[in-house]
Amino acid sequence: MWFRLWLRSSALRYRTAGVRAGVAKRTLLTGSHYKGPTEPPLLELTTGAHLAEITSQYGDSLAVISSHQNTRLTYSALHTQSTSLAHGLKNLGVQRGDRVAVSLGNNIEFALATYATFKLGAVLVPLNPSFNTLQVASALKHLDATHLLIGLETNLPRRPPRSNDGLLRELVPGCEGAGAIASELVPSLRRVVVVDNTKGRGGGERYKAFSKFPDVLEDGEGKAHLSEEGMGIDDVVNIQFTSGTTSVPKAACLTHRSILNNGKGIGDRMLLTHKDVICCPPPFCFGSVLGYMASATHGSCIVFPTECFDAKATLHAVQQEKCTALYGVPTMFTAELELLARGEVEQKGFEHIRTGIAAGSSIPKELMKKLHRKLNLTELSICYGMTETSPVSAMTTTDDPLEKRVGSVGRLMPHVEAKVVSASDRTKILPIGKRGELAVSGYLLQKGYWNDPIRTAEVMVKDENGKLWMRTGDEAEMDENGYIKITGRLKDLIIRGGENIHPLEIENCLLGHSRILESSVVGLKDERYGEVVVAFVRREEGLTPNEVREWVREKLSHHLVPKYVFWVDGYPKTASGKIQKFVLQEMGAKLVAKGEGL
Secondary structure, X not given: OOOXXXXXXXXXXXXXXXXXXXXXXXXXXXXXXXXXXOOOOOOOOOHHHHHHHHXXXXXXXXXXXXXXXXXXXXXXXXXXXXXXXHHHHXXXXXXXXXXXXXXXXXXXXXXXXXXXXXXXXOEEEEOOOOOOHHHHHHHHHHHOOOEEEEEOEEOOOOOOOEEOHHHHHHHOOOOOOOOOOOOOOOOOXXXXXXXXXXXXXXXXXXXXXXXXXXXXXXXXXXXXXXXXOOOOOOOEEEEXXXXXXXXXXXXXXXXXXXXXXXXXXXXXXXXXXXXXXXXXXXXXXXXXXXXXXXXXXXXXXXXEOOOOOOHHHHHHHHHHHOOOEEEEOHHHHHHHHHHHHOOOOOOOOOOOOOEEEEOOOOOOHHHHHHHHHHHOOOOOOOEEEEHHHOOEEEEOOOOOOHHHHHHOOOEEOOOEEEEEEOOOOOOOEOEOOOOEEEEEEEOOOOOEEOOOHHHHHHHEEEOOOOOEEXXXXXXXXXXXXXXXXXXXXXXXXXXXOXXXXXXXXXXXXXXXXXXXXXXXXXXXXXXXXXXXXXXXXXXXXXXXXXXXXXXXXXXXXXXXXXXXXXXXXXXXXXXXXXXXXXXXXXXXXXXXHOOOOO
């Protein structure tokens, strides 16, 4: 999913929100070790059972609005139709524990598939819709996925729709003929369900071997509620990829208990109620907890303006649906503000907004001010997390002082524990104000990386008392009141527009080019994207920067393409031969300032 997070939401509206949002009393700490509040108690339900409970309270309230599909579902309809889809998928052979991959944009089908999978006790695996054939096949094979739900087209920002015909034919040769499917790329794959998202262009009828989403839904209509006998709240129900998938991906395994309670905690801190309407343009392959779980645990409504981000459609959805919350990443907010500045969208209809979430990189101060003035997003503070922690572990409250909402990532969520330890001796808890590696413990931890005990053991460790901790890889410091400040990353992760990018994936791709001899990839600060990808390449003569970019675009995805490409004859290295990436970042910043690298 997702990623390293800095989320923004906060409040001038409620002055007693700290108590209501589940925040421990302030007690001065002497060491960088802090426990979050123990109230409210955790929900001890599966996601399916919780949806049934919320439906009994708010059945007639809107749960999902898909503006681009002109479709609205109440909680009763969401519950009923997702049960029908679950029965339909069961008839296609989906069993408890099966990995069901979903490659869709933000639409009603994704919402139904999410809950249908959960109700079956199968494992939802959201895929980034921008993945190419190699990435999809790699992800499916790594998980031994049995079923795939995929759109006939993929919609990406500022691009014409991409047909998935080539991907499907490569994945399942002979899919035009009827009968059982066979995929050499993914031997475990048993069935494919296609969603016609072509807006009338069609094409799904050519795939005789695949099932059509409406047929699967209809096949399960009118059937009784599914039994949860034998299903546990600690069963893995969601797998989120945390890195690229062209080699061996890291796939974080999350449970009913972890995602349901994390979503509730996020919504509590945002002060969500059944009257809130949340506009959610970020892709749901990353944001299912922030979106579905946060809204559903409070009976709120979530709005999908389009399948992929479109600034104008987002603003229009906010205006038309009188949204009270707006999600996004800094690049999305910037694009929306630019439309308002150019007069392409009227500066009205935003008075209902009171809160929001900005995922990904931190928002520049000037951008925050503009969001206050132009979009009424006055409730801005910060929270922090990672995919492996379901994802949020710390978040400011609505009554925190401004300096804490700007200069920290808040304090711990309920039922979460954290400590800052020495990078050289992780058994040593550091004094207040000292920087070290942040470690997190509690219900929110992943069960591990799928089929990867070695990398799981690298980040999930037990202390002397047997308590399990997640090493975040982030450098942090903690103050005497338990506020956490993230001061850097111990890893080389690049966060571009809210998406996590691992340099090694791009470096390996570049080394596959016949005229690239060596490469190193780093991130550089960028006002629009937070960070951008920069490649330092040792090449054979004649290679151009655009050829480098096209190679990455073809072999990987568009968001992994380097913005800047610099030619080098060698690299600054340590005595052991490791490239000193911080030196490259310094070099890159100077070169960019001179206008080079484009």
